[in-house]
Amino acid sequence: MSEPEEVELTFGGELRLTEDQAAALEDYARVLARCAAAGVLRAGDGDDAAIRGVRLREPSAGLPREIAADIEGFARSLAQGGGGGLGWS
Numbered sequence: 001m002s003e004p005e006e007v008e009l010t011f012g013g014e015l016r017l018t019e020d021q022a023a024a025l026e027d028y029a030r031v032l033a034r035c036a037a038a039g040v041l042r043a044g045d046g047d048d049a050a051i052r053g054v055r056l057r058e059p060s061a062g063l064p065r066e067i068a069a070d071i072e073g074f075a076r077s078l079a080q081g082g083g084g085g086l087g088w089s
Contacts, residue, residue, distance in 0.1 A: 007033075007063045010053040011072050014043050015079040017051050025054065025078060029071045034060035051075070 009029075017025065022040045030038035037057040043050035054071060056063065 005058050007056045007059055008041060008053060009056065009063060009068050009071060010041065011051070011075060014050045014052050015075055016049045017075070017078055018049065021078040022051060025051070025071075025075050028074050029054045029056060032071060033063060033067055 017040070026038045026040060029035075033056050035056045035058050039055050040051045041053040041055055042048060043052050054075075
């Protein structure tokens with residue numbers, strides 16, 4: 001049995017997100033990329049708020065540039081205090 005395909009989207013720089021914002025980003029990325037699961041990529045320096053990207057499991061159509069840009073844009077909006085209460089849907 002083969003391993004599920006995973007795609008990592010690394011942002012242009014680290015972003016600081018709360019746990020709620022990180023969960024919203026995961027949900028947004030999962031739905032937008034039509035994948036089985038999504039998880040944030042932590043910076044790995046012991047600072048749980050520092051996010052460097054997202055990992056997508058089994059995206060239905062790979063990761064087109066437009067979708068990648070949209071996901072990163074949403075993450076940046078969250079980091080800047082946007083997201084309107086996280087009700088993006």
